[in-house]
Amino acid sequence: MVTIYDIAKKTGFSVTTVSKVLNNYSDVSEKTKKAIQAAVEEMDYLPNSHARTLTTKKSWTIGVVFVESLGIGVKHPFFNAVIESFRQYVEVEGYDLLFVSRNISNQRKSYLEHFRYRGVDGVVIVCSTYEDEQVKELMNDSIPTVVIDMSSDQSSVVYSDNYEGSKLAVQHLYDLGHRRIAHIAGHESTFAGEQRKKGFLQAVKALNLGLPNEYVVNGDYFSIEGGQKAMRSLLELEERPTAVYAAGDNLALGAINEIHEHNLRVPDDLSVVGFDDIELAKYTYPALTTIRQRTDQIGEESAKLLLKQIDCKDKYIGCIQVPVELIVRKSSGPVA
Structure with a gap:
């Protein structure tokens, strides 16, 4: 050896x-x-x-917490892409990741207790909801943390420019001639859902578009089923919209499925725009116009913020908002 x-x-x-x-x-x-x-490298030293x-007085381990409401954990396409980018960056610096279970020796522990037990150097939290008390406990503690996809003044945070992304989506549909634009919103308890809805409402106001109350529909926790249900209610309106902006790609895919179920065509009868640009978006029929989140940059910036705290041995409160971009595909077109 x-x-x-x-x-x-x-x-x-x-x-x-x-x-x-x-x-x-x-x-x-x-x-x-x-x-x-x-x-x-030549001698294969480990x-x-x-x-x-x-x-070094470090464990060279970073704890990972996933909190998402669909119950699919790391299979979630956005979270998966972000944490992979994060992993690649910290791995080069010599760190391993520890995905937690709340059970230690058959005793149920909080995230914070678990990470103290394991002696991690810092924690990355992928979470979009304000409701998890154990996440709040972590963020308020002295342990170095960075939170992805949520805003906070208690921890370093990294998130996409959800507000601007909504404005880009609405402006795109407006430029195609649409004036009856509806919104399938993410759950109000989520930071992304809240910000994307605010951006939509501001864009509609700035463009002087009339917005019936029933044009803003709750899509729940960004699921395909939530998108289908929301789209169903929009299609039942006496004056249905000509375009729909959904706060997430899964919501948009659900909306497209429901439109097809009603023997209508996308984008000929209704245009649909999503948010995220998950891998599946470009392979659906029709390919989904969406707002792209830069998952590689989100993961890398999160890693930099956390490693800065670990190296300085001090908790740092910082915020990085990552730009988004409109990706135009086949699901949006000129108003009929």
Whole structure:
């Protein structure tokens, strides 16, 4: 088994210098770093985790909390894409991820108790609802945290510009000639749902569009079923909309399914715009016009914010709002 002493002998540097490079200290020249890193790769050196923990006073582990209301966890397309980007970034820095269960030795523990027990260096929370008390406990604690997809003044947060995304969606439909534009909203307890609805209402107001109360329908927790149910109520109106902006791609897909069930066509009879740009969006029929969330950037910015806190050994309150963009496909078209 290759040791740190073997690396030092091969490169001619001291054990201390090799240790500094392996633990990402900044007071080593780039030339020295490259030489030692080349030897590490050539000799297939793997650091002993216990020794590294003793040396750096870190566990080199980051806790992960998923809170989403559909009950599908990491299978959720948005959360999955974001956490994969996060993982790739922190993995390069030497960190592992710990996905929690609230049971330790058959005793039910809170997220915070679990992470204290495991000694994690920080926690990433993927959560869009304000209602989870255990998430609030984590955010209010001194442990370094970053929250994805929610706003807070108690923790570092990273989220998409939901408000601007809604304005882009409405403006796109308006430019196609639509004046009767409805909104299938996400659940009011979610940050994304709240912000996207606000952006929709502001856009409608700015464009002087009439908005009947029944044109804003609750789509619940961003599910396909929620989109179907909401679209059904819109199709039952005496004067139905010519276009629908849904607060999530799953809602939009559900809406399209319901439109087809009524023997209507998208976009000939109704245009539909979603939000997220999940992988499935470009493969549906018709391909979905949507607002793209930059999941790679969200994951990377979240990782940077958390690692900054871990390295400084201090909780940092910061906010990064990631831009979104309109992706035009086949589900939106000129008003009939």
